[in-house]
Amino acid sequence: MINFGYQRNESATLDLDTTHSELYKKLLDKEPSAATCISCGTCAATCSAGQFTDFNLRKIMLLCKRGDMQSFKPIINRCMVCGKCQLACPKGVNTRNIVLILNKYLHAGKISK
Amino acid sequence: MQERLVNSFDPFVIPYTFGLIFLLTYLFIALIRVIQALPNDDKFKLLKHIFSLKIFKSMKEIFLECLLHVKIWKKNWTLGYMHTALAFGWFMLIILGHFEVQLFAPHRLNLPWYPIFFRYFMMETETTMQGSFFFFMMDLTLLLVLSGLVLAIIKRFRRKLFGMKRTTKLRWNDQIAVIALWSIFPLRFLAESFYSEISGGSFLTAGMGSIFHWFYNFTENEIYIRPIWWAYSIALAVFFIMLPWSRFTHILTEPLFIIMRNAGIREEHRNSGYGKVEIYSCSRCGICLDPCQLVSVASLRDSAAINYTRHLRLWKSEKAHQAASICLMCNRCTKACPVGVDTAALKLNTKHEVVTFHTDQQYDYLTSKTAESGAEPAIAKTLEPTDVIYFAGCMTHLTPATKLAMTKILETSGERFSFIDEDGSICCGRPVLLAGARKSANELMKKNAELFKQTNAKILVTSCPICYKFFKENYDLDMRVLHHSQYIQELLKEGKIKVDPNGAKIVFHDPCELGRNSGVYDAPREVLKSVGELQSTAYDGAESLCCGHSIATESLPYRKRHMIANDAVEKLTTDHPDVLATACPACKKAFSETNKIAVKDLAEIVAENLKC
Ligand code: SF4
Ligand code: SF4
Ligand code: SF4
Ligand code: SF4
Numbered sequence: 001m002i003n004f005g006y007q008r009n010e011s012a013t014l015d016l017d018t019t020h021s022e023l024y025k026k027l028l029d030k031e032p033s034a035a036t037c038i039s040c041g042t043c044a045a046t047c048s049a050g051q052f053t054d055f056n057l058r059k060i061m062l063l064c065k066r067g068d069m070q071s072f073k074p075i076i077n078r079c080m081v082c083g084k085c086q087l088a089c090p091k092g093v094n095t096r097n098i099v100l101i102l103n104k105y106l107h108a109g110k111i112s113k
Numbered sequence: 114m115q116e117r118l119v120n121s122f123d124p125f126v127i128p129y130t131f132g133l134i135f136l137l138t139y140l141f142i143a144l145i146r147v148i149q150a151l152p153n154d155d156k157f158k159l160l161k162h163i164f165s166l167k168i169f170k171s172m173k174e175i176f177l178e179c180l181l182h183v184k185i186w187k188k189n190w191t192l193g194y195m196h197t198a199l200a201f202g203w204f205m206l207i208i209l210g211h212f213e214v215q216l217f218a219p220h221r222l223n224l225p226w227y228p229i230f231f232r233y234f235m236m237e238t239e240t241t242m243q244g245s246f247f248f249f250m251m252d253l254t255l256l257l258v259l260s261g262l263v264l265a266i267i268k269r270f271r272r273k274l275f276g277m278k279r280t281t282k283l284r285w286n287d288q289i290a291v292i293a294l295w296s297i298f299p300l301r302f303l304a305e306s307f308y309s310e311i312s313g314g315s316f317l318t319a320g321m322g323s324i325f326h327w328f329y330n331f332t333e334n335e336i337y338i339r340p341i342w343w344a345y346s347i348a349l350a351v352f353f354i355m356l357p358w359s360r361f362t363h364i365l366t367e368p369l370f371i372i373m374r375n376a377g378i379r380e381e382h383r384n385s386g387y388g389k390v391e392i393y394s395c396s397r398c399g400i401c402l403d404p405c406q407l408v409s410v411a412s413l414r415d416s417a418a419i420n421y422t423r424h425l426r427l428w429k430s431e432k433a434h435q436a437a438s439i440c441l442m443c444n445r446c447t448k449a450c451p452v453g454v455d456t457a458a459l460k461l462n463t464k465h466e467v468v469t470f471h472t473d474q475q476y477d478y479l480t481s482k483t484a485e486s487g488a489e490p491a492i493a494k495t496l497e498p499t500d501v502i503y504f505a506g507c508m509t510h511l512t513p514a515t516k517l518a519m520t521k522i523l524e525t526s527g528e529r530f531s532f533i534d535e536d537g538s539i540c541c542g543r544p545v546l547l548a549g550a551r552k553s554a555n556e557l558m559k560k561n562a563e564l565f566k567q568t569n570a571k572i573l574v575t576s577c578p579i580c581y582k583f584f585k586e587n588y589d590l591d592m593r594v595l596h597h598s599q600y601i602q603e604l605l606k607e608g609k610i611k612v613d614p615n616g617a618k619i620v621f622h623d624p625c626e627l628g629r630n631s632g633v634y635d636a637p638r639e640v641l642k643s644v645g646e647l648q649s650t651a652y653d654g655a656e657s658l659c660c661g662h663s664i665a666t667e668s669l670p671y672r673k674r675h676m677i678a679n680d681a682v683e684k685l686t687t688d689h690p691d692v693l694a695t696a697c698p699a700c701k702k703a704f705s706e707t708n709k710i711a712v713k714d715l716a717e718i719v720a721e722n723l724k725c
Contacts, residue, residue, distance in 0.1 A: 033670060048507055051537050052478040052490065077475045080557060081548045082507045082540035083664045087702055092671025097438070100468065100548060100667060108469050 019067035023105055027064065030101050036091045037061050043085035043095050049078045057085055057095055064102065073106045114217040117236035117312060125343040126226035132350030133225055139357050140365060147369070150386035155378045162376030171375045175368045180204055184451040188400065189276030191264065198261025200364075205254045213247050229349070232305050233342055237313025245315065252317035255305075258298050266295070279408065281360070281399040281419065290359035293352035300345040307331050307338045360397035367452060370394040380458055388459060395422040395454045401446035406659055410680045411673040413439060418446040418456040425459070430467075435668070437463040441677075442547065442665035443625040448655055464549030471552035479539060479560045495567060501530040501600075502570040502592075504584075506577025507540055508698040514713075515576050515698060518720035519597055525723055526609040531568065543583035547665045562588055574600045576716065578627035578697045579664055585631065596627055597716050598637040598696050605643055611724040617645035619718070620690040622681070622704070623657035624697035637696050637715055644722050648688050658684065660695075662703035678703040686710050694718055 027034050041058045049055040055078040063072055076099065085095040148156065162168060177183045180201045186193030210228035214221055217235060221227040227234065237248070264275075272280050283291060302321070305314060309322030310331070325331060331338050356362060370390045380388040401418040402408050408417045416436040424433035437460035444457050480490050496502075503523060505516040516532075523530045542557035565573060565588075572593045575581050581596040588594075595603075604610045619641050627633050634654045641647050652658050661669075661677030682704050685693060692711045695701050704712040 031668065046511065048537065048540055049478075074474075077470050077472060077553075078478065080476075080540040080542075081470075081545040081550070081553075083544050083699075084507050084511060087508055087511050087662070087699065092675075094668060094670070096544075096548065097667040100470065103470055104468070107472075 020069065021065065021067040023069055023102070024064050024067065026105065027098065027101055031094055031097045033091070033093045034061065034098055037093050038091060040090060042088050042090060043093075046084045046088045048080050048082045048084055053078050055079060057099070060102070061098065069106060072102075076103045076106055114213075114235050114237055114313075116218060116221075116234060118234055121221055121224055121227065121234060123230075123233070123342070125339070125346045126230060127346075128343075128350035129229060129346040130226050132353030136353040136356060143357070144369075147386045147390055150389065151378070152385065155376075155385075155387065158376045158378055159373060162372065167375060168372070171372045174371050174375065178371065178451070179364075179367050182451065185398075185400070188449070188451070192268075192275040192277070195261050195264040195268065195275070198257050199265065202254050202258035202261060206251065206258065209247060209250055209254060213251075216247075230342065230346075232308055232312045232314070232318075235312060245313075248313060248315035248318075252315040255298065255302060256317055259302060262295060262298055277399065277403060279399060279402040281397050281402075286355060287359045287397070290352060290355040290361050293348050293355060294361070296348040297345065297352060300341060300348055304338075304341040304345050307341060311335070360395075362393045363396040363452065366390050366393040367396070370452070374453070380455075380462060388462065391454055391459065392422050392425045394452050395419065395450075396452055397423070398451065400449050400451060401456075404445040404449045406443070406445070406661070406677050406680070407439065407441065407669075407673075410661075410677045411669070413669075413673070416440055418450065418454070421456055421460065422454065425463075430463070433463050434467050436460070438667045439669050440666060441625070441659045441661065441663035441669070442630075443659035443663060444629045445625075445659065448629060461547070461549070464547075465551060466549075468549030470545070470548070470550035471556075475553060476556045476560075479556070494564065496533060496564060497531060498567075498569045499529050499531040500570055501528050501572045501574060502565065502568050503530055503532045504534050504538070504573060504575045504577075504580060505532070506534070506575055506580045506698065507538065508579075508702075509576040510534075510537065512698040512701050512714065514717050515701070518714065518716040519574075519576055521720045521723065522601060522604070522610060522716060525725060526604050528604075528609070531570075533564070533568070541577075541580040541583045543579050543587075544664045546583075548667060558583075558588055562590060565590060565592070572600070576696075576698070576714070578624045578631065579699075581633075582626050582631045596631075596633055596636070596696065598627070598640055599633060601640050601716065601719055602636040605640065610719075612644050612719055612722045613724050614644055615722050617692055617718075618648055618688075618690040619645045619692050619694050620648050620650055620685050620688070621653075621715070622660070622685055622693060622695045622700060623654060624695060624700045625657070625659050625663060627696055628657050629655055637694075640715055640719060641694055644718055645691075648690050650685055650688070652681075652684060660697075660700040660703035662699040664699060674703065675706065679707050679709075682707045682709050692718070 039058050039062060044050055044056040044058045047055060047057065053075065055075055060072045060076065079099045081096050081099065083096060089095055151159065182193055182196035182200060185196050210231055213231055214228045218227065268275050268280065272278065302318065305318040306321035307325060309319040310326055313319070314322055373387050373390060378387045380391060397419055399419060405417045407413040414420060416439045421433060421436040424436060440460055442457050447455055447457055478490060482490060503519060505519065509515050520532060539560060540557055541561060542554035545557065546554035570592050572595060573584060573590065574595050574597055575584060576597045578596060581594065584590060585594040621637055621641055623634060638647060658681040659677065660681055661674040682693065686709065692713055693704055694713055694715050695704065696715050701712055701714055
């Protein structure tokens, strides 16, 4: 392999044995604005729940994209749905809807059409 | 008057009678099912109401709203006249018809078709002329109904005359019912006119009859005009049969809805009987279409109140939930609805049926350190006793000018206060309730109430109308709850703060949650008048627009929110004010993003002009 002088990180999304991105794709169906997230972290910085817990929407969305649902399953409903993140998000992502949809999928096991 | 025919029956009465029996049976079964579905204490409330004097109040309301349609008159005279003419006119035709039978052929009262086809079976005699009064009254009422009908037809093409930009789109079932309804009265008019030579009539029917007679003598060829009675009877039958499956169901459900509402029953669930009656009481009049900004600005017609109730009627729960989750809950539609269908409450129920958000561990971080972060639990804070507590609210922290202004005002006033969420807080719980998770909201409420109580304060002031509404109506707090506009008004009145008027031209935008949803309209205006020149707009008070950034919507795309905000700012600033004032962080953010005009919270305007 050519030596470019830096190391390549292992891709977290290419290992299809552990990556299950169907939830993310369904999420995009239901809430297309999720696709515009640039992982800037504004939502997490302002988060009401983030003051007391590790709840971090930016991270949750990244994990979701990478197909790692189990790691945020227990904490997804720590959000207070207060709406600060939505007001602050520079991309106009419907953050609260994302939390509700992910929660519904993880806990009720389905997202309806 | 006397009976013209020995026979009190003619085959053409069969369709009508069949339709009537069908309708009454349906009505009876539906009524039983609705009452069965009511929870027991609601059944009791209903009984108590029916056997109390309050029932007369309901009767009056039924007369005013279901027959005279007073609320629609207030909206637009032509529209009001149209509704009154059709509903009250038809009602009078039925009542007068029964009077006639009672007076002139009482032994026929047991035949349901007799009052309807009275003029076929009866005739006026030269000698008595006793019926002429009724002939006159019946013709007058028929004229009233026909005039309403003409207006209803005109309305389909020229709705602007009726003060409406948009009107209901008819589905096939509504179309059949409408065509049947529209045929009933012209057919009756024709039949009675043709027969006026035989059975008598007044200015309308006899007048028309003599014109017909001029062309051709139908009287001698009765057999040729009999089919008109058939057509009339069939039109009635079709209408009766379609009634439970069309928009006209409301004719039957609305009176029951009024009685239930006055009995104090509220919907807990859309299938709780009351919810059902409420959904079917929507007359699909379309009056809620124009006020809804989702329709007028964002082209999301499917989410309007009228279509939401239709989704429920058709058991399309997924669509109903979609509509509910997009809705801004601004209540512009419920304010306009002449029937008083509380679609906002119904939508909340729809969300509660679908959403499963609450778990026992959900907010355990409020009372104990969590394993993950180890941060101090929210409730561990102890608050010092004080007189006034200021709760800025989550979103006010994102528009910090407001909280800084409030701190300045509170400091100047000399009141003993504490800014309890200076370092952040937990949410008041209303947003999660609006998202459909009542139990989660209860947990947040409990924690907040505990915190507030520690302070023994007399007054709780908040800068967020969402918090205000919730603290005021849903928390059981032992203190006065004020929005900052109300508190500033009091401080000004008591002379605790003074302002230098600066003469700026100000337009005030009433936030939905503060104005329409909590009824606070005057305080903000009084405050602003003390600083500048308040301009009025067409959207003051209860007419106020939604900024589009309502916390109630989960799925309205940002682009649409922005369109609504833009449109609202344009409408509010036609008189070129210097500043657009509001009293809610969400409105402020929404309007600022349009970059059209300086947007300020009223607290900022006051703080800038404080006399220190
Ligand atoms: S603030 Fe918006 S864009 Fe930034 S990470 Fe959060 S959701 Fe993504
Ligand atoms: S809505 Fe949820 S994720 Fe967003 S700021 Fe509030 S608590 Fe955090
Ligand atoms: S909800 Fe009210 S205003 Fe809207 S169509 Fe129904 S009855 Fe008319
Ligand atoms: S509450 Fe507002 S947004 Fe929702 S349907 Fe009614 S008018 Fe439209």
